[in-house]
Amino acid sequence: MSVRRERGTGRLAAADSPNELDLFSVLESGDGEADLTSRPRARRKGRSASAPRSESPPPLVDAEPGARPDSAISISTLTRIAKDVVEGAFMPLWVRGEVSDFKAHRNGHWYFCLRDESSQLRCVVWSRDRQRIPAAPDDGMQLSALGQLTVYPARGDIQFRITAMEAAGDGLWRKALELSIARLREEGLLAAERKRQLVAFPRRVAVVTSPDGAALHDILAVVRRRCPVVEIVVVPARVQGEGAVEELVAAIERVSRWGDADTVIVGRGGGAREDLWAFNDERVARALAGCAVPTISAVGHEVDVTLCDMVADLRAPTPSAAAEAAVPVLADLRAQLSSCAAAMKGGLQRRTAFARSQLVRGTRDLRSAAQRTTERRRARLEGAAGRLHALSPLATLARGYAVARDRSGKPLTNAASFTPGLHFQLVLSDGEVPATVDGAVEEQKIPHPPTR
Amino acid sequence: MTVVSYEEDLARIERIVAELESDDVELDRALALFEEGVERLRSAAAALERAEGQVRLLVERGDGSFELADSDG
Numbered sequence: 001m002s003v004r005r006e007r008g009t010g011r012l013a014a015a016d017s018p019n020e021l022d023l024f025s026v027l028e029s030g031d032g033e034a035d036l037t038s039r040p041r042a043r044r045k046g047r048s049a050s051a052p053r054s055e056s057p058p059p060l061v062d063a064e065p066g067a068r069p070d071s072a073i074s075i076s077t078l079t080r081i082a083k084d085v086v087e088g089a090f091m092p093l094w095v096r097g098e099v100s101d102f103k104a105h106r107n108g109h110w111y112f113c114l115r116d117e118s119s120q121l122r123c124v125v126w127s128r129d130r131q132r133i134p135a136a137p138d139d140g141m142q143l144s145a146l147g148q149l150t151v152y153p154a155r156g157d158i159q160f161r162i163t164a165m166e167a168a169g170d171g172l173w174r175k176a177l178e179l180s181i182a183r184l185r186e187e188g189l190l191a192a193e194r195k196r197q198l199v200a201f202p203r204r205v206a207v208v209t210s211p212d213g214a215a216l217h218d219i220l221a222v223v224r225r226r227c228p229v230v231e232i233v234v235v236p237a238r239v240q241g242e243g244a245v246e247e248l249v250a251a252i253e254r255v256s257r258w259g260d261a262d263t264v265i266v267g268r269g270g271g272a273r274e275d276l277w278a279f280n281d282e283r284v285a286r287a288l289a290g291c292a293v294p295t296i297s298a299v300g301h302e303v304d305v306t307l308c309d310m311v312a313d314l315r316a317p318t319p320s321a322a323a324e325a326a327v328p329v330l331a332d333l334r335a336q337l338s339s340c341a342a343a344m345k346g347g348l349q350r351r352t353a354f355a356r357s358q359l360v361r362g363t364r365d366l367r368s369a370a371q372r373t374t375e376r377r378r379a380r381l382e383g384a385a386g387r388l389h390a391l392s393p394l395a396t397l398a399r400g401y402a403v404a405r406d407r408s409g410k411p412l413t414n415a416a417s418f419t420p421g422l423h424f425q426l427v428l429s430d431g432e433v434p435a436t437v438d439g440a441v442e443e444q445k446i447p448h449p450p451t452r
Numbered sequence: 453m454t455v456v457s458y459e460e461d462l463a464r465i466e467r468i469v470a471e472l473e474s475d476d477v478e479l480d481r482a483l484a485l486f487e488e489g490v491e492r493l494r495s496a497a498a499a500l501e502r503a504e505g506q507v508r509l510l511v512e513r514g515d516g517s518f519e520l521a522d523s524d525g
Contacts, residue, residue, distance in 0.1 A: 199459065200459060200462070201458050201459065201462075201499070201500075204505075206510065211509075211523075220507060223505075228504045228505060229500065229501075229502045229503070229504060229505050230505045231505035231506055231507075231508060232505065232506075232507045232508070233507075233508045233509070233510050233520060234507065234508070234509050234510065234523055235509075235510045236509070254510060254512055255510070257512075257516075257518075258510060258512075258518045260518070330500060333500055334497070334500055336462075337462075337465075337493060337496055337497055337500070340462075340465045340466065340469055340489075340493065341489075341490075341493050343469040343472075343473065344465070344468060344469050344472055344486060344489045344490070344493075345486075346473075347469060347471075347472025347473045347482070347486075348472055348482055348483070348485075348486045350473075351472065351477060351479060351482040352479070352482075355479045
């Protein structure tokens with residue numbers, strides 16, 4: 001295997017590090033191993049540590065390793081030396097270039113090239129180094145990458161082992177965020193109908209944040225002002241830097257397991273964009289989405305919407321705003337209760353007043369109905385009495401007629417009954433007169449009395 | 453006094469008010485509603501009169517149980 005190395009590369013590197021010129025001259029012997037072995041050069045500053053003595057047995061003549069065919073060194077030795085030399089010559093440094101030929105290997109490592117107009121460099125990101133890199137770069141992306149220049153012995157390639165990278169305009173973060181958003185949306189975790197209603201009057205509010213951050217201070221101040229009867233339960237978690245994601249996830253899950261809070265606020269005060277990044281982490285967002293307690297996110301100072309904001313039941317622009325959303329104003333609650341009390345009382349009073357008026361009206365109706373009945377009866381009675389009166393014989397007497405009765409009270413209705421000397425009574429309308437018949441009766445026609 | 457009962461109380465009180473304000477409620481029912489409403493108002497108001505809330509720290513024990521520790525926050 002030959003060192004596949006473009007002629008310019010070594011010189012470029014050597015020019016960047018003039019002190020290492022001698023070391024590079026060792027390797028800069030031509031296009032391949034044949035040249036190296038056939039045209040050896042004296043190593044003026046060889047590295048004893050990596051001297052290839054162990055690899056090639058000392059020749060009979062004390063020739064320098066690699067100086068002659070019989071002291072030829074192995075490829076492994078050479079590439080190892082090259083690796084040592086290259087790694088020793090370069091500190092980890094940032095390089096920039098355009099990404100091409102990106103491949104994510106099954107084993108978790110990433111391989112790609114960084115290039116500019118005239119050169120390219122093979123790059124690798126080991127899977128264990130990927131943790132601090134938000135997302136895989138795309139081909140064509142302009143990247144600054146921190147890495148160690150080295151040699152990959154298995155291929156004899158110069159290789160740049162990258163441990164950190166940044167894309168122009170936060171490109172990687174944006175990409176990571178977009179990928180996460182797409183996944184969460186796909187799973188329905190961002191759906192509006194998932195949003196839960198917050199408890200109007202919570203008894204306990206859990207706060208997942210840094211215990212000595214400004215966010216907690218702000219939240220406590222707001223809760224004390226608005227509704228001091230609410231208990232605040234702090235669930236501490238680092239909110240930025242190493243371990244922040246894990247601590248946030250653990251704290252949110254703890255609140256969920258505990259289950260005794262009515263609302264949970266997850267957040268932190270404002271900061272640089274990279275300081276807020278834990279709240280854009282998909283793991284934190286998923287923990288929030290899975291939290292059994294209704295969630296409020298409160299990250300930073302309302303500039304950027306984070307992934308947590310999108311997942312939470314409510315997004316508050318600041319921790320103070322989160323506290324305002326979480327707890328009511330106690331005085332408002334009291335006012336609400338008293339207005340309910342007044343409305344209830346009013347409602348009942350109206351209802352009883354209505355009932356009373358119904359009662360009064362009923363009574364009146366009853367009375368007037370009774371009166372009408374009585375009057376009707378009286379009228380009937382009077383009518384009957386009038387008719388009765390008209391038929392009464394007393395009325396006839398009143399018009400001047402008289403009735404004659406004998407001693408036994410029997411009416412004497414024909415002239416023959418009046419025998420001379422008979423004593424009888426004449427009944428008039430206002431009394432009776434005793435009378436006696438003087439002589440014999442003279443028969444004559446007496447007209448009937450008129451009837452009314 | 454649990455939160456749920458405060459919320460339930462309030463929701464119930466609001467329904468009672470609405471029913472009492474409607475015209476077609478029977479008098480007997482109105483009186484019963486009012487009585488229940490007063491009871492619920494009393495319990496809701498009691499929830500607002502709790503002692504001042506403390507700042508606590510959520511501590512999870514090894515056995516998975518939880519404890520609220522005092523905090524100086």
